[in-house]
Structure formats: structure tokens, C-alpha cells
Amino acid sequence: MKKLSILALSAAVAAAVSFSAQAASDKGTIAIMVNALDNPYYAAEAAGADRQAKSLGYDTLVLSHNEDVKRQNELFDNAIGQKVVGIIVDCADSTASVAAVQKATDAGIPVALINREIVKDGVALVQLTHNNFQAGSDVANRFVELMAEEGPYVELTCNLADNNCVTRSKAFHQVIDQFPDMKMVARQDAKGALLDGKNAMDSILQAHPDLKGVICGNGPVALGAVASLKSAGRDDVVVVGIDGSNDEMASIKAGDLKATAMLQAQELAVQGVNYLDAYLKDGSKPEKERIMFRGIFIDQTNADNVKDFLYTEK
Amino acid sequence: MRLRILALALCTSVLCFSGCRIVTVQEYQQLQDPESPLLKQAPEIFDTKLTTQIKDSALPIDELFDKLSAMQDFAEACKTYGYRQADDLQCNFPVKLEGSISEINSKSRRGTLTVTTADGTAVKVQIGPVIMGTALRDIQKDISYIDFNDQTVYGEYGERINAHSVEHANANKYEVGQNVEVYGAFSTWDFPNATSIRVAPVIVTIK
The missing domain is CATH 3.40.50.2300 (Response regulator)
Structure with a gap:
């Protein structure tokens, strides 16, 4: 699929x-x-x-x-x-x-x-980026809530050579580290890929069978973790991620992935073209060079509104 | 030997009088990447500008809800009674609450007081030690992301503002039945209702 x-x-x-x-x-x-x-x-x-x-x-x-x-x-x-x-x-x-x-x-x-x-x-001319920190904080807040503020958890980062992934990880920890009963038992860089996410989860699960949650730096890694947990018959582990792909939406609707933040990929691209067009027409530049777009928090209540990284209120 | 002493003296005097300064590795790193001064100023900004802004603009919660319920357009409502830096962000409303404490939740680290007004409206006020959201950061009219240009530092600023809110709120000992007056702010994507909002306080006074 x-x-x-x-x-x-x-x-x-x-x-x-x-x-x-x-x-x-x-x-x-x-x-x-x-x-x-x-x-x-x-x-x-x-x-x-x-x-x-x-x-x-x-x-x-x-x-x-x-x-x-x-x-x-x-x-x-x-x-x-x-x-x-x-x-x-x-x-x-x-x-x-x-x-x-x-x-x-x-x-x-x-x-x-x-x-x-x-x-x-x-x-x-302009630099349009996602508010990865806000997206990470929103997801981490829900993660803490779903974990009832306690228990062993794992962080699978997306790719620590990518600054966006580092920012998300910092946001996770700024929220979670305020809850001393939440214990991070493992942290691994899953390179942003589904298979790496699954492999990392397979081995971590063997070492820490008592874990209650997995927080992931991007969507493919989260789906890899879900695949690993499903094959181990562990539907009790909370998994959250960031990205908002169609596959993540399907996983959320199925109840496997609990939450994500949709990055507005299409909106960023559309606005980028609009800024180029305005400049080409009359030389006008945006008021500020760096502009941030929020990540839209997604769970079962609004997953139907997402398609191809575009959010449309229904 | 004399030459060595002379060379050493020369080096020392060059260092002393040339404007050069010997720094530790830590100091060097700070010079390379200086901390935003706004991070240090967060408590002072909270106590002066933020508190004043909220006190001057807050409406009593029941009056605010009445006024909002008479409006159709949330963007317009936000412009009139709240503040946000961009249209695709949550709106932050300043608010005043007067009433009695009907419930205290200190079991969660996201602790709350429930304050019930004379009109019977019950609203949760965050007392921490963890405050959710960034209403107190985002309601500030003269400080925005552009002052930081770094998502992590901007997040850290919000955290320091929230930490100061907790410090203030926890200067009091709360009991059910006490009358309190609260000034604070809450964030919302849409027209709010009493059960959906969580007020982050700047002032909590026991009456």
C-alpha cells in the first residue's frame, strides 16, 4: 500500500x-x-x-x-x-x-x-521552515499524557545529522524531562528510515521488555517501531511520531500509532512559489527572511483531514 | 637565560596591553554562541511587561465568554479580545478569574486549581510544576520568534516564562474553599468553553 x-x-x-x-x-x-x-x-x-x-x-x-x-x-x-x-x-x-x-x-x-x-x-529570498520545536513539544505532551506521566520509554531519533531531527529531540526532552517518573531506557538513531526503526525496536524490545512507550523523530521510524511491536504482539506500547504521511494516518486510524504532528509540506512549497512569483513580478520581498509554519497535531479525531501532507478541515 | 626572561616579559606585556584576553574553553564557546539576553531577562519581562499587559487587557472570564459568544468570526474575536502573532497560530486570550477554589489537583505534575466564579463557571488554572503550552510566551506583543531566530532558544524562553509562573503560583498554599483572584492567559484554536481551557497564571492572590 x-x-x-x-x-x-x-x-x-x-x-x-x-x-x-x-x-x-x-x-x-x-x-x-x-x-x-x-x-x-x-x-x-x-x-x-x-x-x-x-x-x-x-x-x-x-x-x-x-x-x-x-x-x-x-x-x-x-x-x-x-x-x-x-x-x-x-x-x-x-x-x-x-x-x-x-x-x-x-x-x-x-x-x-x-x-x-x-x-x-x-x-x-526566503527560508520557509517547519516549527519542529512546537511539533515536537505537542507530540511529547500527548506522549506524557498517554504514558500517565510515568514508566520506561525509548526515543528513536530520525537522523541526528539533520538539524530538524536534533530540534525535535530537544523539544521531546524539554517536555518529558520535567516528569522524573518517565525513564528513558534506550535512545537510538534510526536514520529516519522504516527498516532501521524496525530493527532498532526489535533489539531494544529484547533488552527492555517492560517498556511502555516509544517516541520517534519522524514518521517512517514510528511506523518501523509499530511494525516491530506488532510482530512481537505488543499492542500495549504507546508509539508517537512526527511527519503526517498517508501511511501514518492509516496507522493512527487503525489505533496503532497514537499521535503525530503533520508537517505542512505542500503549504510550504506553495508559499515558496508565491514568494518567488511576487519577487519576479515587482521585486517585492517578504517582510522577514525566515518564516515558520506550525506542525498540526494529529490523532484519531482529525486524521481524516490529512492527505498528501495537506490538511483540509472537513 | 636573560633572553628567555626578556621573551617571557615581552609576551606577558603583549598579552596585557594588546587587548588580548585568555579565556577558558567554556567562555570561548559562550563567546562563539552567546546566549540570547532575553533568556536571562525572562523573569524580569514576566514581572514587568507581561504582568502589566495581561492586567491591563484581561476581562473577567464570564464577561469574556459573553462577548465571544456574540461574535461569529474567530479571527475577528482574536483581534478584538486576544492576540496572536500570525493567523495560523492559536489565539491567546488574557483573562481575570475571581471565585473560590472548588478542586485542587496536585497528583499530576501538570497540577491545577479549579476556580468557580460567582456565575458558576468552573475553570482550571495551571499551578504546575509543569505548565502546558506557551500562552504566556505567545501573548507577548513585543517579543516574537524573530527576536530569537532559533526554535530551540525560543522554546527555552517559553519554558523560563512558564517556570516563573509556577514560582509565583506556588508562593501560595491553596485549600478548597479559598477565594482567589487570578490573572493569566490561555490559548485556543477556536471559540473557547470553560472545560477546554487551561489558564496559565501571572498573578494568583488569595483574598
């Missing part, structure tokens, strides 16, 4: 790309660069940006750098060579990407960063 939905989303993005290549526009082309198009989160970012750019009359070029700074640099060179009018990028690295963004800006091409920020101000 997960593979099917990823394939469908990727196919939609690919179809959009091929269509955009055919239909030339007077307004020019916006390059959209994300990490990997086979990941539902990044595919949703690309789809959101692509749809909005087209609705505003631009052609699009959707590309993935697979979190490879060198590849990203080549994509920037190509985009500059093709004289795109703007770039939307969820960048490969917060520090190393500064040079690539600077290169495009120097070439007169505005860059809107989405999701991952760069460390330097004044280089990009």
Missing part, C-alpha cells in the same frame, strides 16, 4: 514534469529541487510547488539531489545555465548549500528555501 501510494505520487510528479517540458511559458521556468522523489514527504513538497507554479503560469523542472551536496551543486549549475527564473529547494545540507544558493542569487535568480534552512541570512 505504501509503495503504491509512493509510486502514484512519484508518477504524478513525473507526469507533471513531462507535461511542463512540453508546454512552454512566457513567464519562464521555476526549478524545484527536493531530496528524493520516492519519499512521500519530498514528493508532496515537489507536487505542491509544481502545481502552484503551473497555476501561476510558469513551466517547471522537478529535480532530486538525494541529499548529495555535489549533485545539488550540479543541479544549481544546470538551472543557472538553463536560465530558470527562480529556484525552490529543500536543500541537501544547511552549511554546504550556502555556496550553491549564493551562486544562483549572484546570477540574479531568486531562491526560496523550504523545510531545511541554511545557516546564513541574506543569501536566499
Whole structure:
């Protein structure tokens, strides 16, 4: 099911790309660069940006750098060579990407960063990011409540090389550490991936069969933990995560995953395109360069409102 | 030997008079990444600006609910009686509560007092030691995320504001039946009702 939905989303993005290549526009082309198009989160970012750019009359070029700074640099060179009018990028690295963004800006091409920020101000047109701290705090608060403020728990981080994951972990601990009866018995970096999450949970569960809860840095890791606990017949363990993919929604509705925070991937991408469009029209810039979007807390009461990282009140 | 002493003296005088300063590793790290001054100022901001802002703008809870129930548009209601930094955030309402303590929950670390007004409205007031949410941080009109530009530090600021609220609230000994006056704030996504809100206090006075 997960593979099917990823394939469908990727196919939609690919179809959009091929269509955009055919239909030339007077307004020019916006390059959209994300990490990997086979990941539902990044595919949703690309789809959101692509749809909005087209609705505003631009052609699009959707590309993935697979979190490879060198590849990203080549994509920037190509985009500059093709004289795109703007770039939307969820960048490969917060520090190393500064040079690539600077290169495009120097070439007169505005860059809107989405999701991952760069460390330097004044280089990009705008940097739109999720409030990972707020998302982490909201999820941790529910976790504490579901754990009745006590008991052994595990933290599976998403990828400690990613600053967003570090921020989420800090938010978890700022909340949970205020409850001395909650004891963290293990903490492991599950690299943001489902299989790593499952493997980590398998081994931790053997060492700590008494655990009551698992708090996870992202959705795939949480789903990996759920898979591990299900195969061990442990439906008594509370699992929460952050991201808000369709697969997480299915898990929440089934009662396996207890809560998550949906990151507004599509909304960020849409707004990024809007800022580029405004700049291209009359040179207007956003009031502030760094803008945060809240994570929307999701549990069984509102999981039906989420599809492809877009929240629609029903 | 004399040369060595001379060299040492020269080095010392260069260090003393050149404006150079020897620092510890910890001091060096702080110089590289200085703590936001607002973190240190959080208790002072709480005691002066925040308390004044809430006292000056708070409506008694029953009056606030009456006024809100007469409005249709929550965004407009927030603009009139509350405050939020952006439209997609929760609205924070300043509020005054006068009534008697009808229940005390000190079993949970998210402890509360239930205060029942003369009109019979029962509202929970957070007394900690853990305060949920960031109403007291987010209601501040002159301090926002842009003053920090760092999610973690902004979160830490909220935590320090909440910690000061707990300190104030726990200066009192509470008993069921006591009359109290509370000033504080609560956050909500939509039109509130008495059971859904949790007031974070800036002042709790036993009458």
C-alpha cells in the first residue's frame, strides 16, 4: 500500500514534469529541487510547488539531489545555465548549500528555501521552515499524557545529522524531562528510515521488555517501531511520531500509532512559489527572511483531514 | 637565560596591553554562541511587561465568554479580545478569574486549581510544576520568534516564562474553599468553553 501510494505520487510528479517540458511559458521556468522523489514527504513538497507554479503560469523542472551536496551543486549549475527564473529547494545540507544558493542569487535568480534552512541570512529570498520545536513539544505532551506521566520509554531519533531531527529531540526532552517518573531506557538513531526503526525496536524490545512507550523523530521510524511491536504482539506500547504521511494516518486510524504532528509540506512549497512569483513580478520581498509554519497535531479525531501532507478541515 | 626572561616579559606585556584576553574553553564557546539576553531577562519581562499587559487587557472570564459568544468570526474575536502573532497560530486570550477554589489537583505534575466564579463557571488554572503550552510566551506583543531566530532558544524562553509562573503560583498554599483572584492567559484554536481551557497564571492572590 505504501509503495503504491509512493509510486502514484512519484508518477504524478513525473507526469507533471513531462507535461511542463512540453508546454512552454512566457513567464519562464521555476526549478524545484527536493531530496528524493520516492519519499512521500519530498514528493508532496515537489507536487505542491509544481502545481502552484503551473497555476501561476510558469513551466517547471522537478529535480532530486538525494541529499548529495555535489549533485545539488550540479543541479544549481544546470538551472543557472538553463536560465530558470527562480529556484525552490529543500536543500541537501544547511552549511554546504550556502555556496550553491549564493551562486544562483549572484546570477540574479531568486531562491526560496523550504523545510531545511541554511545557516546564513541574506543569501536566499526566503527560508520557509517547519516549527519542529512546537511539533515536537505537542507530540511529547500527548506522549506524557498517554504514558500517565510515568514508566520506561525509548526515543528513536530520525537522523541526528539533520538539524530538524536534533530540534525535535530537544523539544521531546524539554517536555518529558520535567516528569522524573518517565525513564528513558534506550535512545537510538534510526536514520529516519522504516527498516532501521524496525530493527532498532526489535533489539531494544529484547533488552527492555517492560517498556511502555516509544517516541520517534519522524514518521517512517514510528511506523518501523509499530511494525516491530506488532510482530512481537505488543499492542500495549504507546508509539508517537512526527511527519503526517498517508501511511501514518492509516496507522493512527487503525489505533496503532497514537499521535503525530503533520508537517505542512505542500503549504510550504506553495508559499515558496508565491514568494518567488511576487519577487519576479515587482521585486517585492517578504517582510522577514525566515518564516515558520506550525506542525498540526494529529490523532484519531482529525486524521481524516490529512492527505498528501495537506490538511483540509472537513 | 636573560633572553628567555626578556621573551617571557615581552609576551606577558603583549598579552596585557594588546587587548588580548585568555579565556577558558567554556567562555570561548559562550563567546562563539552567546546566549540570547532575553533568556536571562525572562523573569524580569514576566514581572514587568507581561504582568502589566495581561492586567491591563484581561476581562473577567464570564464577561469574556459573553462577548465571544456574540461574535461569529474567530479571527475577528482574536483581534478584538486576544492576540496572536500570525493567523495560523492559536489565539491567546488574557483573562481575570475571581471565585473560590472548588478542586485542587496536585497528583499530576501538570497540577491545577479549579476556580468557580460567582456565575458558576468552573475553570482550571495551571499551578504546575509543569505548565502546558506557551500562552504566556505567545501573548507577548513585543517579543516574537524573530527576536530569537532559533526554535530551540525560543522554546527555552517559553519554558523560563512558564517556570516563573509556577514560582509565583506556588508562593501560595491553596485549600478548597479559598477565594482567589487570578490573572493569566490561555490559548485556543477556536471559540473557547470553560472545560477546554487551561489558564496559565501571572498573578494568583488569595483574598
